[in-house]
Amino acid sequence: MSSWLVFRGSGEPHNGIDDLPPPPNWRRFDGGPPMPVPGNSADPTIGRRLGRRRPALAGHTNPNAVHMVNAALYLRRPLLVTGKPGVGKSALAYEVAHELGLGPVLTWPISSRSTLAEGLYQYDPIGRLREENLRQLREGQPRTDSVAADASPPTGGVSRPDLNGTDADEASIGRYLTLGPLGTALLPYDRPRVLLIDEIDKSDIDLPNDLLNVFEEGEYVIPELRRLTKTAPRVNVLTADEDVSATVSAGRVRCRAFPFVVLTSNGEREFPHAFLRRCLRLTLTEPEPDQIAAMVEAHLGADVAAKAREMIEAFVTNRNGTGVYATDQILSAIYLRFSRSDTDSDAAMMQTVRAVLSDLSMSGPG
The missing domain is CATH 3.40.50.300 (P-loop containing nucleotide triphosphate hydrolases)
Incomplete structure (x- = not known):
């Protein structure tokens, strides 16, 4: 290394x-x-x-x-x-x-x-004003003027006037x-x-x-x-x-x-x-069969990965053709197929597995 x-x-x-x-x-x-x-x-x-x-x-x-x-x-x-x-x-x-x-x-x-x-921070001045009004009501003080009717809701990080100028503890802004x-x-x-x-x-x-x-x-x-x-x-x-x-x-x-x-x-x-x-x-390129098998083993165990090898090979063949497929599909299909041991002859289950593996570029049900 x-x-x-x-x-x-x-x-x-x-x-x-x-x-x-x-x-x-x-x-x-x-x-x-x-x-x-x-x-x-x-x-x-x-x-x-x-x-x-x-x-x-x-x-x-x-x-x-x-x-x-x-x-x-x-x-x-x-x-x-x-x-x-x-x-x-x-x-x-x-x-x-x-x-x-x-x-x-x-x-x-x-x-x-x-x-x-939005990624940097969000500030809630209206919530701060509301709490100050409640505090003043509890203490019997005159209520702070309410927010104007046309005030828009707070948005992340947008600079606004301080709506709560009566709050003596200015450091309390951090709660909002x-x-x-x-x-x-x-x-x-x-x-x-x-x-x-x-x-x-x-x-x-x-x-x-x-x-x-x-x-x-x-x-x-x-x-x-x-x-x-x-x-x-x-x-x-x-x-x-x-x-x-x-x-x-x-x-x-x-x-x-x-x-x-x-x-x-x-x-x-x-x-x-x-x-x-x-x-x-x-x-990042799409994973090959061995790489998908490693993912299946990590999530579902070595036994399931071994049983699913044929499904993985077929999925990669279809994916390398003209259709559109995502790796999530094969992981979901393998889980459905092998989540129980008594589904081998269940036609409805197998039809559902095929639907999960359908071409994403096709409209309508698989």
Whole structure:
């Protein structure tokens, strides 16, 4: 095994992240004070994502993936992973988090409505005003003026006037401000967090460009806290990790260890050159029969993998033809076929299995 590999693709946890060299001068960040990664490497979703035995889906099946993961870790750059659905793009993020002990994976699923602000933080000024009114009512004080009738609902990260100027404890704003997955990943952790930005090609056309400055600078400002710097220089806020909070100083969040960012794409759109220049790129190909068998073994056991070999071979043959198929289909079909031992002669079951394996480009029932 090459000595430069921090991530080995072995599927076995180790402390290799401690051997990661310092970043290049142009990718050094000085956020602080340093924070420990919350919890441990036992992300409860890893077992579901990678199977009982947590196989090295990226490592054993695609050595190039291991090399590109290490390049992204060394260079402190995001990794743009492209491939068809079901090839293990998002699983790669969970594999890295598990093997290197980088804590729970922070996930940001992208839709056409996703914005940079949503990924950084969300602020609920109306909820803050409502609680202040309730406090004043309990104490017999005059009620604070209510929000104007045309006030729109709070949106993530949009700077708004402070609707609760009567709150004597300005630091309480932190109860109504929650960092998003990207905003949490940029906290000054002593080890890089793993951030999965899933299906970036579904985003609005502006989001990739909006991410450029955050990726380059490794920091962002929260205007709602920035305005309170003199009266509340340190504010405790909620994070994307369950039951975990963090302190933000002077309204600015700056990373210490740049996060390991995996952006997944199904190859459905082109990205701006400026965005691509700031990412490393990896294309995952569709798994071959042996690789699918390894996945089946990890999720369903060696006995099922052996019994399903014929199904796997037929699936790969169909997939390599003119139809459209996803690896998830064969895993689901094998589970259905072998989940019970008494279905060999069940015609309805076999018909259902064939429907699950139908060509995705065909409309209507399989």
